Amino acid sequence: MITIIGGGPGGLTLARVLHVHGIDAVVYERDASRAARTQGGMLDLHTETGQAALQAAGLESEFLAAARREGQDQRMMDHTGALLLQQDTPDDAPMARPEIDRSDLRDLLVDSLPAEAISWGRAFSHAEPRSSGYVVHFTDGSSVETDLLVGADGANSRVRRLLTDAEPTYAGSTSLQSIIHDADRTQPELAEMVGRGNFWVFGPGDLRLSAQRNGDGTIRVSLSMRGPEGVLDEETDAAALVDGWDPRFGQLVRACDEPFVVRQIAVLPIGLTWPRRSGVTLLGDAAHLMPPMGEGANAAMLDGAELALAIAAHPDDLDAAVAVYEPAMQARTAEAAEDSAKAMEMISGPGAAQKVLRFFQPDLVD
Incomplete structure:
Protein backbone atom coordinates (compact mmCIF):
# COMPACT_ATOMS: atom_id res chain seq x y z
CA MET A 1 0.00 0.00 0.00
CA GLU A 70 -5.44 34.49 -22.47
CA GLY A 71 -4.25 34.09 -18.90
CA GLN A 72 -0.74 34.48 -20.32
CA ASP A 73 -1.45 38.20 -20.96
CA GLN A 74 0.74 40.63 -19.04
CA ARG A 75 0.39 44.31 -18.24
CA MET A 76 2.80 46.42 -16.22
CA MET A 77 2.55 50.04 -15.06
CA ASP A 78 4.36 52.36 -12.73
CA HIS A 79 2.64 54.06 -9.79
CA THR A 80 1.86 57.17 -11.88
CA GLY A 81 -0.25 55.07 -14.25
CA ALA A 82 2.25 55.01 -17.11
CA LEU A 83 2.00 51.79 -19.14
CA LEU A 84 5.39 50.07 -19.21
CA LEU A 85 4.53 46.74 -20.80
CA GLN A 86 1.52 45.11 -22.46
CA GLN A 87 1.72 41.62 -23.92
CA ASP A 88 -1.60 40.30 -25.23
CA THR A 89 -1.76 36.64 -26.19
CA PRO A 90 -2.92 35.91 -29.75
CA ASP A 91 -5.75 33.45 -30.13
CA ASP A 92 -3.43 31.01 -31.90
CA ALA A 93 -0.49 31.38 -29.53
CA PRO A 94 1.09 28.17 -28.16
CA MET A 95 -0.20 26.98 -24.82
CA THR A 169 12.04 30.46 7.32
CA TYR A 170 10.77 33.93 6.44
CA ALA A 171 12.04 35.05 3.04
CA GLY A 172 11.80 38.79 3.67
CA SER A 173 8.57 39.58 1.79
CA THR A 174 4.98 39.97 3.00
CA SER A 175 1.74 40.44 1.06
CA LEU A 176 -1.79 41.62 1.75
CA GLN A 177 -4.25 39.73 -0.46
CA SER A 178 -7.95 40.07 -1.25
CA ILE A 179 -10.51 39.51 -4.03
CA ILE A 180 -12.93 41.41 -6.23
CA HIS A 181 -15.87 39.15 -7.09
CA ASP A 182 -17.72 39.31 -10.41
CA ALA A 183 -15.37 42.07 -11.50
CA ASP A 184 -16.69 42.57 -15.06
CA ARG A 185 -20.14 43.41 -13.70
CA THR A 186 -19.27 45.23 -10.47
CA GLN A 187 -16.08 47.04 -11.56
CA PRO A 188 -15.97 47.06 -15.37
CA GLU A 189 -13.43 49.92 -15.69
CA LEU A 190 -11.04 48.31 -13.22
CA ALA A 191 -11.52 44.93 -14.88
CA GLU A 192 -10.59 46.47 -18.23
CA MET A 193 -7.47 48.02 -16.68
CA VAL A 194 -6.32 44.71 -15.20
CA GLY A 195 -6.96 42.83 -18.43
CA ARG A 196 -7.25 39.09 -18.99
CA GLY A 197 -4.13 37.86 -17.21
CA ASN A 198 -1.50 39.29 -14.86
CA PHE A 199 -1.19 42.96 -13.92
CA TRP A 200 1.64 44.62 -12.02
CA VAL A 201 2.22 48.12 -10.69
CA PHE A 202 5.65 49.01 -9.35
CA GLY A 203 5.69 51.76 -6.78
CA PRO A 204 8.49 53.74 -5.25
CA GLY A 205 10.62 51.85 -2.77
CA ASP A 206 9.64 48.26 -2.02
CA LEU A 207 5.88 48.34 -2.59
CA ARG A 208 4.29 46.43 -5.48
CA LEU A 209 0.62 46.07 -6.43
CA SER A 210 -0.45 43.08 -8.48
CA ALA A 211 -3.71 41.65 -9.73
CA GLN A 212 -4.65 38.48 -11.52
CA ARG A 213 -7.76 37.64 -13.51
CA ASN A 214 -9.25 34.26 -12.63
CA GLY A 215 -11.41 32.10 -14.83
CA ASP A 216 -14.35 32.37 -12.41
CA GLY A 217 -14.65 36.13 -12.95
CA THR A 218 -12.81 37.19 -9.81
CA ILE A 219 -9.72 39.39 -9.66
CA ARG A 220 -7.18 38.62 -6.97
CA VAL A 221 -5.38 41.70 -5.67
CA SER A 222 -2.11 41.72 -3.75
CA LEU A 223 0.10 44.38 -2.17
CA SER A 224 3.63 43.13 -1.51
CA MET A 225 6.52 44.68 0.39
CA ARG A 226 9.98 43.61 1.43
CA GLY A 227 10.91 44.07 5.05
CA PRO A 228 11.06 42.37 8.44
CA GLU A 229 8.29 40.13 9.70
CA GLY A 230 5.31 42.33 10.52
CA VAL A 231 6.11 44.95 7.88
CA LEU A 232 2.48 44.44 6.84
CA ASP A 233 -0.14 43.04 9.22
CA GLU A 234 -3.89 42.76 9.81
CA GLU A 235 -4.03 46.38 10.98
CA THR A 236 -2.41 47.78 7.84
CA ASP A 237 -4.66 50.11 5.83
CA ALA A 238 -4.17 48.61 2.37
CA ALA A 239 -5.63 51.61 0.52
CA ALA A 240 -3.39 54.03 2.41
CA LEU A 241 -0.34 52.21 1.04
CA VAL A 242 -1.10 53.52 -2.45
CA ASP A 243 -1.91 57.12 -1.47
CA GLY A 244 -0.25 59.41 -3.99
CA TRP A 245 -0.39 56.79 -6.75
CA ASP A 246 -2.65 57.03 -9.79
CA PRO A 247 -6.20 57.13 -8.29
CA ARG A 248 -7.21 53.97 -10.18
CA PHE A 249 -4.92 51.89 -8.01
CA GLY A 250 -6.58 53.08 -4.82
CA GLN A 251 -9.93 52.28 -6.41
CA LEU A 252 -8.68 48.77 -7.21
CA VAL A 253 -7.68 48.18 -3.60
CA ARG A 254 -10.90 49.66 -2.16
CA ALA A 255 -13.01 47.56 -4.57
CA CYS A 256 -11.89 44.35 -2.86
CA ASP A 257 -14.92 42.82 -1.16
CA GLU A 258 -13.19 40.45 1.27
CA PRO A 259 -10.90 41.38 4.17
CA PHE A 260 -7.24 41.51 3.26
CA VAL A 261 -5.26 38.57 4.61
CA VAL A 262 -1.56 38.55 5.42
CA ARG A 263 0.76 36.12 3.68
CA GLN A 264 4.40 35.93 4.66
CA ILE A 265 6.64 34.28 2.09
CA ALA A 266 8.59 31.37 3.59
CA VAL A 267 11.17 29.05 2.05
CA ILE A 347 10.75 42.11 -8.79
CA SER A 348 11.67 43.62 -5.42
CA GLY A 349 13.22 46.89 -4.35
CA PRO A 350 14.37 50.01 -6.20
CA GLY A 351 14.72 49.60 -9.94
CA ALA A 352 12.47 46.54 -10.03
CA ALA A 353 10.38 47.83 -12.93
CA GLN A 354 13.43 48.27 -15.15
CA LYS A 355 14.75 44.84 -14.18
CA VAL A 356 11.44 43.22 -15.10
CA LEU A 357 11.31 45.10 -18.40
CA ARG A 358 14.82 43.90 -19.25
CA PHE A 359 13.68 40.36 -18.55
CA PHE A 360 10.62 40.52 -20.82
CA GLN A 361 12.01 42.86 -23.50
CA PRO A 362 15.81 42.79 -23.29
CA ASP A 363 16.25 44.48 -26.69
CA LEU A 364 14.01 47.43 -25.83
CA VAL A 365 15.44 48.52 -22.48
CA ASP A 366 18.75 50.27 -21.97
Whole structure:
Protein backbone atom coordinates (compact mmCIF):
# COMPACT_ATOMS: atom_id res chain seq x y z
CA MET A 1 0.00 0.00 0.00
CA ILE A 2 1.14 3.53 -0.83
CA THR A 3 -0.13 6.31 1.43
CA ILE A 4 -0.08 9.91 0.24
CA ILE A 5 -0.56 12.68 2.79
CA GLY A 6 -2.01 15.77 1.13
CA GLY A 7 -4.42 16.26 -1.75
CA GLY A 8 -2.75 19.17 -3.53
CA PRO A 9 -1.58 19.09 -7.15
CA GLY A 10 1.52 17.02 -6.36
CA GLY A 11 -0.16 14.36 -4.25
CA LEU A 12 -3.09 13.99 -6.65
CA THR A 13 -0.77 13.76 -9.65
CA LEU A 14 1.17 10.98 -7.92
CA ALA A 15 -2.05 9.09 -7.23
CA ARG A 16 -3.29 9.54 -10.79
CA VAL A 17 -0.09 8.38 -12.52
CA LEU A 18 0.05 5.38 -10.18
CA HIS A 19 -3.59 4.63 -11.08
CA VAL A 20 -2.72 4.81 -14.79
CA HIS A 21 -0.11 2.10 -14.15
CA GLY A 22 -2.48 -0.06 -12.14
CA ILE A 23 -0.88 0.66 -8.76
CA ASP A 24 -3.13 1.34 -5.77
CA ALA A 25 -2.60 4.36 -3.54
CA VAL A 26 -4.77 6.39 -1.19
CA VAL A 27 -4.58 10.15 -0.72
CA TYR A 28 -5.43 11.32 2.80
CA GLU A 29 -6.57 14.93 2.76
CA ARG A 30 -7.42 17.05 5.80
CA ASP A 31 -10.12 19.03 3.92
CA ALA A 32 -13.57 17.60 4.54
CA SER A 33 -14.36 17.68 0.81
CA ARG A 34 -13.12 19.19 -2.42
CA ALA A 35 -15.43 22.17 -1.76
CA ALA A 36 -14.42 22.70 1.87
CA ARG A 37 -12.39 25.85 1.09
CA THR A 38 -11.30 28.00 -1.81
CA GLN A 39 -8.16 26.83 -3.59
CA GLY A 40 -6.50 30.17 -4.28
CA GLY A 41 -5.76 31.79 -7.60
CA MET A 42 -4.48 30.69 -10.97
CA LEU A 43 -1.56 28.45 -11.84
CA ASP A 44 0.47 28.72 -15.03
CA LEU A 45 1.49 25.20 -15.97
CA HIS A 46 4.70 24.94 -17.98
CA THR A 47 5.17 22.54 -20.86
CA GLU A 48 8.31 20.94 -19.41
CA THR A 49 6.99 20.44 -15.85
CA GLY A 50 3.30 20.71 -14.95
CA GLN A 51 2.07 19.90 -18.44
CA ALA A 52 4.56 17.05 -18.76
CA ALA A 53 3.15 15.62 -15.53
CA LEU A 54 -0.40 15.84 -16.89
CA GLN A 55 0.73 14.05 -20.05
CA ALA A 56 2.06 11.22 -17.87
CA ALA A 57 -1.31 11.26 -16.11
CA GLY A 58 -3.20 10.96 -19.41
CA LEU A 59 -4.96 14.27 -18.76
CA GLU A 60 -3.41 16.60 -21.31
CA SER A 61 -6.56 17.12 -23.39
CA GLU A 62 -8.71 17.74 -20.30
CA PHE A 63 -6.20 20.31 -19.07
CA LEU A 64 -6.04 22.16 -22.39
CA ALA A 65 -9.84 22.31 -22.47
CA ALA A 66 -9.94 23.92 -19.01
CA ALA A 67 -6.88 26.18 -19.29
CA ARG A 68 -6.99 29.84 -20.29
CA ARG A 69 -4.59 30.82 -23.10
CA GLU A 70 -5.44 34.49 -22.47
CA GLY A 71 -4.25 34.09 -18.90
CA GLN A 72 -0.74 34.48 -20.32
CA ASP A 73 -1.45 38.20 -20.96
CA GLN A 74 0.74 40.63 -19.04
CA ARG A 75 0.39 44.31 -18.24
CA MET A 76 2.80 46.42 -16.22
CA MET A 77 2.55 50.04 -15.06
CA ASP A 78 4.36 52.36 -12.73
CA HIS A 79 2.64 54.06 -9.79
CA THR A 80 1.86 57.17 -11.88
CA GLY A 81 -0.25 55.07 -14.25
CA ALA A 82 2.25 55.01 -17.11
CA LEU A 83 2.00 51.79 -19.14
CA LEU A 84 5.39 50.07 -19.21
CA LEU A 85 4.53 46.74 -20.80
CA GLN A 86 1.52 45.11 -22.46
CA GLN A 87 1.72 41.62 -23.92
CA ASP A 88 -1.60 40.30 -25.23
CA THR A 89 -1.76 36.64 -26.19
CA PRO A 90 -2.92 35.91 -29.75
CA ASP A 91 -5.75 33.45 -30.13
CA ASP A 92 -3.43 31.01 -31.90
CA ALA A 93 -0.49 31.38 -29.53
CA PRO A 94 1.09 28.17 -28.16
CA MET A 95 -0.20 26.98 -24.82
CA ALA A 96 3.29 27.32 -23.33
CA ARG A 97 2.21 28.59 -19.91
CA PRO A 98 -1.59 28.79 -19.87
CA GLU A 99 -3.37 29.56 -16.63
CA ILE A 100 -5.83 27.28 -14.89
CA ASP A 101 -7.85 27.94 -11.74
CA ARG A 102 -6.50 25.90 -8.85
CA SER A 103 -10.02 24.63 -8.17
CA ASP A 104 -10.39 23.50 -11.79
CA LEU A 105 -7.06 21.68 -11.66
CA ARG A 106 -8.01 19.98 -8.42
CA ASP A 107 -11.37 18.92 -9.85
CA LEU A 108 -9.67 17.56 -12.97
CA LEU A 109 -7.32 15.41 -10.89
CA VAL A 110 -9.94 14.33 -8.34
CA ASP A 111 -12.38 13.31 -11.07
CA SER A 112 -9.67 11.17 -12.70
CA LEU A 113 -9.40 8.96 -9.60
CA PRO A 114 -11.76 6.33 -8.21
CA ALA A 115 -13.67 7.57 -5.18
CA GLU A 116 -11.85 5.19 -2.84
CA ALA A 117 -8.48 6.71 -3.81
CA ILE A 118 -9.15 9.83 -1.72
CA SER A 119 -10.02 9.83 1.96
CA TRP A 120 -11.37 13.27 2.89
CA GLY A 121 -11.31 14.77 6.37
CA ARG A 122 -8.24 12.79 7.47
CA ALA A 123 -5.50 14.94 9.01
CA PHE A 124 -2.09 13.35 9.56
CA SER A 125 -0.91 13.19 13.18
CA HIS A 126 2.26 11.09 13.25
CA ALA A 127 3.78 7.87 11.94
CA GLU A 128 5.64 5.02 13.59
CA PRO A 129 8.11 2.77 11.76
CA ARG A 130 7.36 -0.92 11.54
CA SER A 131 9.50 -3.75 10.17
CA SER A 132 8.61 -2.62 6.65
CA GLY A 133 6.98 0.76 6.14
CA TYR A 134 5.00 2.74 8.70
CA VAL A 135 1.89 2.83 10.82
CA VAL A 136 0.26 6.16 9.98
CA HIS A 137 -1.91 7.83 12.62
CA PHE A 138 -4.55 10.48 11.99
CA THR A 139 -5.98 13.10 14.33
CA ASP A 140 -9.36 11.33 14.43
CA GLY A 141 -7.69 8.38 16.16
CA SER A 142 -7.65 6.10 13.13
CA SER A 143 -4.53 4.53 11.62
CA VAL A 144 -3.37 2.62 8.53
CA GLU A 145 -0.35 0.52 7.70
CA THR A 146 1.62 1.44 4.62
CA ASP A 147 4.64 0.24 2.68
CA LEU A 148 5.48 3.77 1.48
CA LEU A 149 4.49 7.03 3.14
CA VAL A 150 4.67 10.09 0.86
CA GLY A 151 4.57 13.54 2.42
CA ALA A 152 2.76 15.84 -0.02
CA ASP A 153 1.49 17.93 2.87
CA GLY A 154 2.84 21.33 2.00
CA ALA A 155 5.00 23.99 3.57
CA ASN A 156 4.35 22.98 7.16
CA SER A 157 4.67 19.26 6.47
CA ARG A 158 4.52 16.94 9.44
CA VAL A 159 5.81 14.03 7.38
CA ARG A 160 9.00 16.02 6.69
CA ARG A 161 9.94 15.69 10.36
CA LEU A 162 10.57 11.98 9.79
CA LEU A 163 13.45 12.88 7.48
CA THR A 164 14.90 16.26 8.44
CA ASP A 165 14.77 18.99 11.08
CA ALA A 166 14.60 21.69 8.38
CA GLU A 167 11.71 24.12 8.78
CA PRO A 168 10.55 27.03 6.59
CA THR A 169 12.04 30.46 7.32
CA TYR A 170 10.77 33.93 6.44
CA ALA A 171 12.04 35.05 3.04
CA GLY A 172 11.80 38.79 3.67
CA SER A 173 8.57 39.58 1.79
CA THR A 174 4.98 39.97 3.00
CA SER A 175 1.74 40.44 1.06
CA LEU A 176 -1.79 41.62 1.75
CA GLN A 177 -4.25 39.73 -0.46
CA SER A 178 -7.95 40.07 -1.25
CA ILE A 179 -10.51 39.51 -4.03
CA ILE A 180 -12.93 41.41 -6.23
CA HIS A 181 -15.87 39.15 -7.09
CA ASP A 182 -17.72 39.31 -10.41
CA ALA A 183 -15.37 42.07 -11.50
CA ASP A 184 -16.69 42.57 -15.06
CA ARG A 185 -20.14 43.41 -13.70
CA THR A 186 -19.27 45.23 -10.47
CA GLN A 187 -16.08 47.04 -11.56
CA PRO A 188 -15.97 47.06 -15.37
CA GLU A 189 -13.43 49.92 -15.69
CA LEU A 190 -11.04 48.31 -13.22
CA ALA A 191 -11.52 44.93 -14.88
CA GLU A 192 -10.59 46.47 -18.23
CA MET A 193 -7.47 48.02 -16.68
CA VAL A 194 -6.32 44.71 -15.20
CA GLY A 195 -6.96 42.83 -18.43
CA ARG A 196 -7.25 39.09 -18.99
CA GLY A 197 -4.13 37.86 -17.21
CA ASN A 198 -1.50 39.29 -14.86
CA PHE A 199 -1.19 42.96 -13.92
CA TRP A 200 1.64 44.62 -12.02
CA VAL A 201 2.22 48.12 -10.69
CA PHE A 202 5.65 49.01 -9.35
CA GLY A 203 5.69 51.76 -6.78
CA PRO A 204 8.49 53.74 -5.25
CA GLY A 205 10.62 51.85 -2.77
CA ASP A 206 9.64 48.26 -2.02
CA LEU A 207 5.88 48.34 -2.59
CA ARG A 208 4.29 46.43 -5.48
CA LEU A 209 0.62 46.07 -6.43
CA SER A 210 -0.45 43.08 -8.48
CA ALA A 211 -3.71 41.65 -9.73
CA GLN A 212 -4.65 38.48 -11.52
CA ARG A 213 -7.76 37.64 -13.51
CA ASN A 214 -9.25 34.26 -12.63
CA GLY A 215 -11.41 32.10 -14.83
CA ASP A 216 -14.35 32.37 -12.41
CA GLY A 217 -14.65 36.13 -12.95
CA THR A 218 -12.81 37.19 -9.81
CA ILE A 219 -9.72 39.39 -9.66
CA ARG A 220 -7.18 38.62 -6.97
CA VAL A 221 -5.38 41.70 -5.67
CA SER A 222 -2.11 41.72 -3.75
CA LEU A 223 0.10 44.38 -2.17
CA SER A 224 3.63 43.13 -1.51
CA MET A 225 6.52 44.68 0.39
CA ARG A 226 9.98 43.61 1.43
CA GLY A 227 10.91 44.07 5.05
CA PRO A 228 11.06 42.37 8.44
CA GLU A 229 8.29 40.13 9.70
CA GLY A 230 5.31 42.33 10.52
CA VAL A 231 6.11 44.95 7.88
CA LEU A 232 2.48 44.44 6.84
CA ASP A 233 -0.14 43.04 9.22
CA GLU A 234 -3.89 42.76 9.81
CA GLU A 235 -4.03 46.38 10.98
CA THR A 236 -2.41 47.78 7.84
CA ASP A 237 -4.66 50.11 5.83
CA ALA A 238 -4.17 48.61 2.37
CA ALA A 239 -5.63 51.61 0.52
CA ALA A 240 -3.39 54.03 2.41
CA LEU A 241 -0.34 52.21 1.04
CA VAL A 242 -1.10 53.52 -2.45
CA ASP A 243 -1.91 57.12 -1.47
CA GLY A 244 -0.25 59.41 -3.99
CA TRP A 245 -0.39 56.79 -6.75
CA ASP A 246 -2.65 57.03 -9.79
CA PRO A 247 -6.20 57.13 -8.29
CA ARG A 248 -7.21 53.97 -10.18
CA PHE A 249 -4.92 51.89 -8.01
CA GLY A 250 -6.58 53.08 -4.82
CA GLN A 251 -9.93 52.28 -6.41
CA LEU A 252 -8.68 48.77 -7.21
CA VAL A 253 -7.68 48.18 -3.60
CA ARG A 254 -10.90 49.66 -2.16
CA ALA A 255 -13.01 47.56 -4.57
CA CYS A 256 -11.89 44.35 -2.86
CA ASP A 257 -14.92 42.82 -1.16
CA GLU A 258 -13.19 40.45 1.27
CA PRO A 259 -10.90 41.38 4.17
CA PHE A 260 -7.24 41.51 3.26
CA VAL A 261 -5.26 38.57 4.61
CA VAL A 262 -1.56 38.55 5.42
CA ARG A 263 0.76 36.12 3.68
CA GLN A 264 4.40 35.93 4.66
CA ILE A 265 6.64 34.28 2.09
CA ALA A 266 8.59 31.37 3.59
CA VAL A 267 11.17 29.05 2.05
CA LEU A 268 13.15 25.91 2.79
CA PRO A 269 16.94 25.91 2.25
CA ILE A 270 17.78 25.68 -1.44
CA GLY A 271 19.12 22.24 -2.26
CA LEU A 272 17.69 20.59 0.87
CA THR A 273 18.55 16.89 1.08
CA TRP A 274 18.17 14.25 3.79
CA PRO A 275 19.53 10.79 4.54
CA ARG A 276 17.48 8.23 2.70
CA ARG A 277 15.09 6.37 4.96
CA SER A 278 13.18 3.25 4.08
CA GLY A 279 9.45 3.62 3.51
CA VAL A 280 9.10 7.41 3.39
CA THR A 281 9.74 10.30 1.01
CA LEU A 282 8.53 13.83 0.21
CA LEU A 283 7.32 15.86 -2.75
CA GLY A 284 6.27 19.42 -3.50
CA ASP A 285 6.48 22.16 -0.88
CA ALA A 286 7.16 19.56 1.79
CA ALA A 287 10.50 18.89 0.06
CA HIS A 288 11.46 22.19 -1.59
CA LEU A 289 9.34 25.19 -0.54
CA MET A 290 10.38 28.11 -2.76
CA PRO A 291 9.16 31.67 -3.45
CA PRO A 292 5.81 31.76 -5.29
CA MET A 293 7.20 32.67 -8.70
CA GLY A 294 5.36 30.08 -10.79
CA GLU A 295 7.64 27.10 -10.22
CA GLY A 296 6.37 25.47 -7.03
CA ALA A 297 3.18 23.76 -8.21
CA ASN A 298 4.82 22.80 -11.50
CA ALA A 299 7.70 21.19 -9.60
CA ALA A 300 5.30 19.38 -7.26
CA MET A 301 3.32 17.88 -10.13
CA LEU A 302 6.48 16.70 -11.88
CA ASP A 303 7.64 15.25 -8.54
CA GLY A 304 4.43 13.25 -8.35
CA ALA A 305 4.71 12.00 -11.93
CA GLU A 306 8.39 11.07 -11.63
CA LEU A 307 7.90 9.26 -8.33
CA ALA A 308 4.97 7.32 -9.79
CA LEU A 309 7.00 6.35 -12.86
CA ALA A 310 9.89 5.21 -10.65
CA ILE A 311 7.46 3.06 -8.65
CA ALA A 312 5.98 1.65 -11.85
CA ALA A 313 9.52 0.69 -12.92
CA HIS A 314 10.24 -0.95 -9.52
CA PRO A 315 6.84 -2.14 -8.27
CA ASP A 316 8.32 -4.83 -6.03
CA ASP A 317 11.04 -2.63 -4.52
CA LEU A 318 9.68 0.71 -3.32
CA ASP A 319 12.96 1.67 -1.68
CA ALA A 320 14.70 1.25 -5.04
CA ALA A 321 12.07 3.49 -6.62
CA VAL A 322 12.67 6.18 -4.00
CA ALA A 323 16.42 5.83 -4.49
CA VAL A 324 15.91 6.71 -8.16
CA TYR A 325 13.44 9.51 -7.49
CA GLU A 326 14.94 11.49 -4.61
CA PRO A 327 18.35 12.56 -5.97
CA ALA A 328 16.90 13.50 -9.36
CA MET A 329 14.07 15.46 -7.72
CA GLN A 330 16.43 17.25 -5.33
CA ALA A 331 18.82 18.31 -8.10
CA ARG A 332 15.99 19.48 -10.37
CA THR A 333 14.14 21.46 -7.72
CA ALA A 334 17.30 23.05 -6.31
CA GLU A 335 17.73 24.71 -9.71
CA ALA A 336 14.06 25.76 -9.76
CA ALA A 337 14.33 27.20 -6.25
CA GLU A 338 17.45 29.15 -7.20
CA ASP A 339 15.65 30.58 -10.24
CA SER A 340 12.64 31.48 -8.07
CA ALA A 341 14.83 33.27 -5.53
CA LYS A 342 16.45 35.28 -8.33
CA ALA A 343 13.04 36.13 -9.77
CA MET A 344 11.76 37.36 -6.40
CA GLU A 345 14.85 39.53 -6.04
CA MET A 346 14.28 40.91 -9.55
CA ILE A 347 10.75 42.11 -8.79
CA SER A 348 11.67 43.62 -5.42
CA GLY A 349 13.22 46.89 -4.35
CA PRO A 350 14.37 50.01 -6.20
CA GLY A 351 14.72 49.60 -9.94
CA ALA A 352 12.47 46.54 -10.03
CA ALA A 353 10.38 47.83 -12.93
CA GLN A 354 13.43 48.27 -15.15
CA LYS A 355 14.75 44.84 -14.18
CA VAL A 356 11.44 43.22 -15.10
CA LEU A 357 11.31 45.10 -18.40
CA ARG A 358 14.82 43.90 -19.25
CA PHE A 359 13.68 40.36 -18.55
CA PHE A 360 10.62 40.52 -20.82
CA GLN A 361 12.01 42.86 -23.50
CA PRO A 362 15.81 42.79 -23.29
CA ASP A 363 16.25 44.48 -26.69
CA LEU A 364 14.01 47.43 -25.83
CA VAL A 365 15.44 48.52 -22.48
CA ASP A 366 18.75 50.27 -21.97
